[in-house]
Amino acid sequence: MKISIERGTLLKAVSQAQSVVERRNTIPILANVLIEAEGETVSFRATDLDIEVVDKTLAQVERAGAITVSAVTLHEIVRKLPDGALVRLTNDGVSDRLLVEAGRSSFSLTTLPREDFPVMATSEYAANFVAPAKVLRRLFDKSKFAISTEETRYYLNGVYLHVSEGEDGRVLRCVATDGHRLARIDAPLPDGAENMPGVIVPRKTVGELRKLLDDDDIEIAVSVSDTKVRFATPEITLTSKVIDGTFPDYTRVIxxxxxxxxxxxxxxxxxxxxxxxxxxxxxxxxxxxxxxxxxxxxxxxxxxxxxxxxxxxxxxxxxxxxxxxxxxxxxxxxxxxxxxxxxxxxxxxxxxxxxxxxxxxxxxxxxxxxxx
CATH class of the missing domain: 3.10.150.10 (DNA Polymerase III, subunit A, domain 2)
Known part of the structure; x- marks a missing residue:
């Protein structure tokens, strides 16, 4: 694999990846980001087995290939490189090293084989719809403060995303509560969301999702099944398991x-x-x-x-x-x-x-x- 990519583009992709990986884990490969280069695109994939994020970006691909390398180390290197630098990532396919070069800087990083990298199984989604980023941002931003941190009540450790009845018909709704406070936020129901199963989106996923929602002009493709939820922009796909539990009947406490x-x-x-x-x-x-x-x-x-x-x-x-x-x-x-x-x-x-x-x-x- 041999690619050249602008430092800012690489930093954005690796930032998303390194925030998903768990700092302390017993499986070394989960600390790594999977870099796959083919055609004119490079994808950066990271997972903690519950969340998977894939960031696809354009780059100069001289030689296709794939390798995994420490997400945190790569992020730290790229973060410290000068603005505007062109970064070259090279692996000869024989050694277990990834060469990172920019200007006069050169780093040789240890790698692990791509075959060991776990890819999240695809799921059949019961509902697929598109929603503006600013609508989803409002739903999650205004509700996430009330997420419970009590591990024994694990079913409250996320935001309950579901379809409900509002004052003027059916709505897309987010609810979070920790037993002391509760937030209930509604938005117009997007086409295709009518039969969406209600899912509890975990706290960490809500945090990672927030990074996708900064641009008011983009639309987010949302897919929901009983066990997974996926949010996708043209460049980034975030897939997450949902919390396996039943959210309490919050209407009784309003x-x-x-x-x-x-x-x-x-x-x-x-x-x-x-x-x-x-x-x-x-x-x-x-x-x-x-x-x-x-x-x-x-x-x-x-x-x-x-x-x-x-x-x-x-x-x-x-x-x-x-x-x-x-x-x-x-x-x-x-x-x-x-x-x-x-x-x-x-x-x-x-x-x-x-x-x-x-x-x-x-x-x-x-x-x-x-x-x-």
């Missing part, structure tokens, strides 16, 4: 009868919560919201470090209410709001609180209160 309405400037609210939480002990980080007519007082009382209070002008016309929340949860939810106003719907100090962005019901958040 309050429908909350009538006390608070409307507040989302950015001002987030800054105020952040300020008063500065004095709270890290363990509890409880912030008390005291609501009166058109007035909100945020307060923290931490016996070991002090107290803080801040008043905000808000729109609130219901009876007085005092309710406490984990400051971190409030901040994470408030930071999801793209519109100017956040609307909170309360019932009592012991019941879950609903939050949405203005009058938009396509993004709904639920947060459980704390005793303060």
């Amino acid at each position: 309050p429908m009868g909350n009538t006390r309405k608070l409307e507040v400037d989302a950015a001002e609210f987030a800054k105020a919560v952040d300020r008063v939480a500065t004095v709270s002990s890290e363990r509890s980080r409880a912030v008390k919201l005291s609501l009166d007519e058109d007035r909100l007082i945020l307060s923290v009382n931490a016996p070991d470090s002090g107290a803080a209070e801040e008043e905000l002008a808000v729109a609130y016309g219901d009876e007085k209410l005092e309710i406490g929340f984990n400051a971190k949860y409030l901040l994470e939810i408030a930071s999801q709001v793209d519109r100017e106003n956040a609307v909170f719907m309360f019932n009592s100090s012991g019941d879950p609180t609903l939050m949405r962005e203005g009058s938009d019901t396509s993004a709904v958040y639920v947060v459980m209160p704390m005793r303060v």
Whole structure:
């Protein structure tokens, strides 16, 4: 194999690969990226047996071939090369070395045979559809903060992607929860997604997927089966196993009868919560919201470090209410709001609180209160 490729193009491909490989694994080949050169394209393939990413890019291919080399080492080398450098990758097909050359720099890396590299089995997909990158980005970005990190409740360690009934018909929906907060985000249902099985997309996959969704102008081809999900752009294909479990009936925890309405400037609210939480002990980080007519007082009382209070002008016309929340949860939810106003719907100090962005019901958040 002998190829020449621009440093920036190579760095982008190898970055995606090295973030998929597991740093600590007992199978040496899983630390490697499989480089396959043929025609005018080079593909870089990496896997941890649960996720597989393939990045295809144009390059000058002088001699076709395939080899595997340490993804992290190759990434570090390419990252430190000067911008605009032309990088040559050469393997003579006889030795177990990959020669990496750029300008006056030269590196000889150990390799493993391509035959040892595990390729994820292809799957028959029950649904295939296309969605704009910005739609998928919104679905996953606004829900991922609520993914649980508790390994015992493994079925909450991802985002539940499924088709559901919205206010105006069927929607593509992402839901995540850790039992303390919940995010439910809707988007118009793309053609071809109607019969999609509901799948739980793992946390790591959500993180890797985010790298594909930066360009607003591209469309993402999505394929879903009961066991796998695949996201593809013209250059990159990300395939992942889904979490084998049943996502709980989240509709039961979304309050429908909350009538006390608070409307507040989302950015001002987030800054105020952040300020008063500065004095709270890290363990509890409880912030008390005291609501009166058109007035909100945020307060923290931490016996070991002090107290803080801040008043905000808000729109609130219901009876007085005092309710406490984990400051971190409030901040994470408030930071999801793209519109100017956040609307909170309360019932009592012991019941879950609903939050949405203005009058938009396509993004709904639920947060459980704390005793303060």
